[in-house]
Amino acid sequence: xxxxxxxxxxxxxxxxxxxxxxxxxxxxxxxxxxxxxxxxxxxxxxxxxxxxxxxxxxxxxxxxxxxxxxxxxxxxxxxxxxxxxxxxxxxxxxxxxxxxxxxxxxxxxxxxxxxxxxxxxxxxxxxxxxxxxxxxxxxxxxxxxxxxxxxxxxxxxxxxxxxxxxxxxxxxxxxxxxxxxxxxxxxxxxxxxxxxxxxxxxxxxxxxxxxxxxxxxxxxxxxxxxxxxxxxxxxxxxxxxxxxxxxxxxxxxxxxxxxxxxxxxxxxxxxxxxxxxxxxxxxxxxxxxxxxxxxxxxxxxxxxxxxxxxxxxxxxxxxxxxxxxxxxxxxxxxxxxxxxxxxxxxxxxxx
Amino acid sequence: xxxxxxxxxxxxxxxxxxxxxxxxxxxxxxxxxxxxxxxxxxxxxxxxxxxxxxxxxxxxxxxxxxxxxxxxxxxxxxxxxxxxxxxxxxxxxxxxxxxxxxxxxxxxxxxxxxxxxxxxxxxxxxxxxxxxxxxxxxxxxxxxxxxxxxxxxxxxxxxxxxxxxxxxxxxxxxxxxxxxxxxxxxxxxxxxxxxxxxxxxxxxxxxxxxxxxxxxxxxxxxxxxxxxxxxxxxxxxxxxxxxxxxxxxxxxxxxxxxxxxxxxxxxxxxxxxxxxxxxxxxxxxxxxxxxxxxxxxxxxxxxxxxxxxxxxxxxxxxxxxxxxxxxxxxxxxxxxxxxxxxxxxxxxxxxxxxxxxxxxxxxxxxxxxxxxxxxxxxxxxxxxxxxxxxxxxxxxxxxxxxxxxxxxxxxxxxxxxxxxxxxxxxxxxxxxxxxxxxxxxxxxxxxxxxxxxxxxxxxxxxxxxxxxxxxxxxxxxxxxxxxxxxxxxxxxxxxxxxxxxxxxxxxxxxxxxxxxxxxxxxxxxxxxxxxxxxxxxxxxxxxxxxxxxxxx
Numbered sequence: 017x018x019x020x021x022x023x024x025x026x027x028x029x030x031x032x033x034x035x036x037x038x039x040x041x042x043x044x045x046x047x048x049x050x051x052x053x054x055x056x057x058x059x060x061x062x063x064x065x066x067x068x069x070x071x072x073x074x075x076x077x078x079x080x081x082x083x084x085x086x087x088x089x090x091x092x093x094x095x096x097x098x099x100x101x102x103x104x105x106x107x108x109x110x111x112x113x114x115x116x117x118x119x120x121x122x123x124x125x126x127x128x129x130x131x132x133x134x135x136x137x138x139x140x141x142x143x144x145x146x147x148x149x150x151x152x153x154x155x156x157x158x159x160x161x162x163x164x165x166x167x168x169x170x171x172x173x174x175x176x177x178x179x180x181x182x183x184x185x186x187x188x189x190x191x192x193x194x195x196x197x198x199x200x201x202x203x204x205x206x207x208x209x210x211x212x213x214x215x216x217x218x219x220x221x222x223x224x225x226x227x228x229x230x231x232x233x234x235x236x237x238x239x240x241x242x243x244x245x246x247x248x249x250x251x252x253x254x255x256x257x258x259x260x261x262x263x264x265x266x267x268x269x270x271x272x273x274x275x276x277x278x279x280x281x282x283x284x285x286x287x288x289x290x291x292x293x294x295x296x297x298x299x300x301x302x303x304x305x306x307x308x309x310x311x312x313x314x315x316x317x318x319x320x321x322x323x324x325x326x327x328x329x330x331x332x333x334x335x336x337x338x339x340x341x342x343x344x345x346x347x348x349x350x351x352x353x354x355x356x357x358x359x360x361x362x363x364x365x366x367x
Numbered sequence: 368x369x370x371x372x373x374x375x376x377x378x379x380x381x382x383x384x385x386x387x388x389x390x391x392x393x394x395x396x397x398x399x400x401x402x403x404x405x406x407x408x409x410x411x412x413x414x415x416x417x418x419x420x421x422x423x424x425x426x427x428x429x430x431x432x433x434x435x436x437x438x439x440x441x442x443x444x445x446x447x448x449x450x451x452x453x454x455x456x457x458x459x460x461x462x463x464x465x466x467x468x469x470x471x472x473x474x475x476x477x478x479x480x481x482x483x484x485x486x487x488x489x490x491x492x493x494x495x496x497x498x499x500x501x502x503x504x505x506x507x508x509x510x511x512x513x514x515x516x517x518x519x520x521x522x523x524x525x526x527x528x529x530x531x532x533x534x535x536x537x538x539x540x541x542x543x544x545x546x547x548x549x550x551x552x553x554x555x556x557x558x559x560x561x562x563x564x565x566x567x568x569x570x571x572x573x574x575x576x577x578x579x580x581x582x583x584x585x586x587x588x589x590x591x592x593x594x595x596x597x598x599x600x601x602x603x604x605x606x607x608x609x610x611x612x613x614x615x616x617x618x619x620x621x622x623x624x625x626x627x628x629x630x631x632x633x634x635x636x637x638x639x640x641x642x643x644x645x646x647x648x649x650x651x652x653x654x655x656x657x658x659x660x661x662x663x664x665x666x667x668x669x670x671x672x673x674x675x676x677x678x679x680x681x682x683x684x685x686x687x688x689x690x691x692x693x694x695x696x697x698x699x700x701x702x703x704x705x706x707x708x709x710x711x712x713x714x715x716x717x718x719x720x721x722x723x724x725x726x727x728x729x730x731x732x733x734x735x736x737x738x739x740x741x742x743x744x745x746x747x748x749x750x751x752x753x754x755x756x757x758x759x760x761x762x763x764x765x766x767x768x769x770x771x772x773x774x775x776x777x778x779x780x781x782x783x784x785x786x787x788x789x790x791x792x793x794x795x796x797x798x799x800x801x802x803x804x805x806x807x808x809x810x811x812x813x814x815x816x817x818x819x820x821x822x823x824x825x826x827x828x829x830x831x832x833x834x835x836x837x838x839x840x841x842x843x844x845x846x847x848x849x850x851x852x853x854x855x856x857x858x859x860x861x862x863x864x865x866x867x868x869x870x871x872x873x874x875x876x877x878x879x880x881x882x883x884x885x886x887x888x889x890x891x892x893x894x895x896x897x898x899x900x901x902x903x904x905x906x907x908x909x910x911x912x913x914x915x916x917x918x919x
Contacts, residue, residue, distance in 0.1 A: 105824060124825070125827075126829075128829055170828070
């Protein structure tokens with residue numbers, strides 16, 4: 017799904033950024049279409065926040081080019097100051113100015129506009145986001161969720177071409193987080209805003225974005241839809257980032273990976289007879305009482321409500337298999353039969 | 368390759384601020400370089416002459432004075448800090464801030480006051496004689512305050528707050544948990560001070576003592592009034608009485624060497640100890656309640672340094688000033704001095720705060736090795752005693768004045784004379800060099816409390832770096848900037864050595880007036896000037912005590 021040339025909002029070409037000896041961004045190239053919602057995901061220190069900052073222009077690139085609406089904003093020839101980029105930014109700590117009221121905070125980005133127009137715009141965005149009751153308050157008088165909405169309103173007020181959000185929901189309580197996230201995203205979709213959002217939460221990344229960009233050590237590991245990254249990861253790292261797989265070592269032979277619990281069909285770009293690792297999803301293993309084609313001893317069971325998590329010792333495996341199942345085993349069950357559901361495994365050459 | 372070579376785009380944010388900070392750093396370094404150059408240019412013969420005459424006495428006196436003051440301030444500062452943190456007794460809260468009061472009394476004023484208070488035919492000695500049954504000073508008198516011992520004691524009693532402040536902070540923040548832990552390990556309350564609290568506080572004591580000793584090195588009035596010939600006094604007399612600039616700059620260089628030794632001593636005394644507060648917030652120290660009788664004794668003990676360092680001289684000055692005003696009213700001379708003092712100090716404060724803003728904000732905009740070094744160089748002046756800075760400034764501006772005079776004479780046939788030195792610009796320059804550390808440090812600390820995300824938010828919302836400064840940093844660090852400005856202002860009012868050396872002809876400030884009268888041995892209006900300085904000097908004490916309260 018390469019975006020069409022006309023509606024490319026943002027292009028990054030071979031962007032590099034170093035801090036001393038650490039490489040924060042390593043040849044990152046990415047194109048984002050207008051109206052897309054992108055989730056940048058990765059562990060802390062993978063460079064995702066740096067990427068956001070260099071797009072905003074509050075940090076510099078080492079080499080490469082960044083184009084906004086076809087115009088170079090960071091590159092060898094030009095550097096457009098952040099105030100001239102028409103980019104909105106919602107910071108992880110929200111960065112609401114404590115000496116200004118909510119209304120003044122939102123007005124802050126509209127100083128270049130005529131007063132009447134600015135006032136009207138502020139009233140507009142305040143009504144749209146539904147924070148009329150907060151306008152006269154100061155940031156320290158707001159709850160976390162309210163601060164988040166004010167930060168969003170402030171970033172959207174100048175009608176930026178792109179909205180950047182750095183872990184915008186991580187400061188919220190767990191229960192509140194999903195509600196605020198859903199509201200925020202449906203609002204942004206309604207406005208047709210182009211959004212790049214950074215998160216370290218795999219679930220949030222999969223659910224929130226049109227496109228997910230997984231990063232590791234300054235590089236893009238994989239970019240695609242949530243389904244692509246979850247179901248068809250290109251590497252073991254990508255696979256394990258989104259799912260807590262069971263890892264089984266085996267040998268690649270004749271289009272199959274041979275393991276202690278059987279042969280699993282999976283085409284690999286590998287030499288016959290070389291070691292490979294099989295990845296089985298915990299929810300892709302079925303359990304039943306009594307013995308089956310594969311059988312094992314129930315070692316522990318943790319009831320989580322919707323599902324139950326089981327650890328099962330299987331002969332020939334060093335670590336117990338982890339299984340997430342909705343099937344209720346009777347109390348006192350010891351021996352269980354196991355089956356692996358089709359499509360619930362992956363394989364990669366062993367490193 | 369091309370892009371890598373040009374990775375710093377032109378017009379990058381903060382380039383102008385960086386340039387400004389660079390100019391400030393150069394301005395600060397210039398007098399020190401000039402001093403080095405001048406001192407090295409002096410003939411070898413002059414060195415040996417100095418080494419044979421002035422230096423041995425001056426160096427010996429300086430070192431004895433430093434050792435004595437170091438010892439007294441360390442003992443007074445640490446014991447008073449422990450007194451108000453470890454014990455709960457009535458009046459402790461009052462002592463906590465009152466112990467800062469001697470800071471309001473400059474060294475030359477305490478010497479001035481005690482010279483009169485303890486005069487052999489003064490009322491104090493008279494009372495002592497009456498108590499002991501003597502009738503004349505010839506039969507009995509207290510040891511003369513005009514001595515090395517007198518100087519050490521008097522300086523110790525006004526400079527100990529430099530040790531008290533950091534040591535008390537260390538006791539409050541660092542030791543609570545550790546002291547509780549050591550007590551559960553079976554160490555008695557008394558032994559805790561020696562075995563835990565004191566070793567823990569050592570870096571704070573070292574910092575405090577080194578600050579107190581910097582002040583001692585800077586002092587010119589007290590040493591001179593009390594007959595101690597330190598290096599600082601020698602520089603002053605070499606320049607004033609002999610107009611010998613190479614000689615003065617060579618002694619100044621020796622003094623600078625002592626400062627370097629002092630800084631090295633501080634580093635050594637701090638040792639390798641790096642104390643970090645644990646992950647959890649440190650608990651406040653729980654003071655021990657004592658019996659009322661013991662409480663009274665402790666209160667009296669805490670009151671003693673305040674009485675000696677502040678109470679007695681303040682009462683004396685109020686009394687003398689009142690007598691004088693009743694007798695002659697406020698003279699026009701006093702009013703013109705007040706005007707001079709305030710105008711000079713205000714102008715210097717404005718310059719110093721502006722420079723401080725430039726240096727601190729450049730560091731914020733472009734963090735990195737360059738700004739770190741610029742900041743370090745710009746704040747170097749604080750370690751240099753006033754006389755050293757003054758001699759350096761004198762060399763720089765004399766060269767400048769000469770150059771301008773020659774140029775203007777050659778082009779227009781008019782002599783400009785001593786343009787900078789004659790106008791007081793030299794004095795403002797010296798004040799800024801010396802006190803830039805206070806303003807840059809204070810402003811830097813204020814800016815550090817503002818999250819960097821605020822800068823980014825403002826930039827992304829359409830403000831330039833300068834606009835961000837105006838709309839975000841300035842309103843959020845107003846208090847810190849004001850506080851820094853106040854500290855600079857008060858220090859300029861109190862400053863004596865540079866003012867003496869660099870003031871324009873016939874311009875007197877409170878400090879120079881006091882010095883003049885004390886040097887002549889006359890006690891006319893000086894008490895009013897001294898009182899004015901002390902009253903202004905109380906302002907930062909109030910500020911400091913409020914900052915101390917805010918931390919709880």
